[in-house]
Amino acid sequence: MKKIEKRSNCPVSSSLDIFGDKWSLLIMRDMIFYNKSTYGDFLKSEEKIATNILATRLLNLEEHNLIEKLEHPDSKAKVLYKLTEKGIDLLPIIVEIQLWADKYFTLPDAIKAIIEEGKKDKKGFIEALTRQLKANIR
Amino acid sequence: MKKIEKRSNCPVSSSLDIFGDKWSLLIMRDMIFYNKSTYGDFLKSEEKIATNILATRLLNLEEHNLIEKLEHPDSKAKVLYKLTEKGIDLLPIIVEIQLWADKYFTLPDAIKAIIEEGKKDKKGFIEALTRQLKANIR
């Protein structure tokens, strides 16, 4: 599969060993904020991930238990990718990235609207969304 | 130099376009938490970044104004890399990564000690360290 080498015991380094690439957090964003759950959903994202890269990233996320691969209830042809608690717990990181970007980039209004809640009440927003997402996986 | 293509207007995507690789946040960690400021300092880090990679990452961070390259006060042979406000503002992201790692990895005690403060009073810790770092760049 993949060679997973841990560069050090530093928490930042160890975390980046798992999701420190250009795509993993975008997949997690898709699942957390846009409820995407199938291979096709991810392929349709604005950033246009290549299909083979998507496959390897999904595998990696699954191996590290950030997501789970399940049978899709609607069809045998589909696969359901589902967030785990460990994956949902990346939300605070993603929110902080959004807030940083909000401070230093000019963002489209549609996106600013999504961020607005986290800006006004970060803790509350993260807690509420986390609770909602975790309720969904039980 | 480098081809910088913005994949989309998504804040997460745009941010990852800048620091979404395996090394950039480690350099920022070194500057924020360990007061590293020279090329040699970064090379000495536990993760053993290759010298050419370090050079390109520093250039990239500088181009995006996360760090500044200045004359070193002690010696003309040295270069001083200094955090900018934009760079210091990555601290909340790094702290959230540390807290996530603390939850899901077994970390060495020495590192747990550093994280402990952020765990007990995240907001206070981030604010205090941010203030301190920003005081240093004026």
Next chain:
DNA sequence: CAAATTGCTTGCATATTGCAAGTGATTTTT
């Protein structure tokens, strides 16, 4: 003033990413 240090650059091997075109298993359409 020779040796060491500092901050890189250069060349080359290996690994990762990206693109385009399949493929086989289902599912939908006719």
Next chain:
DNA sequence: AAAAATCACTTGCAATATGCAAGCAATTTG
């Protein structure tokens, strides 16, 4: 029930990024 479309990938190959080792010019140190 056959044909077409959808779905989740895989495969081959080119382009790019990473990693390793050596080299180098400008200081600085002994």
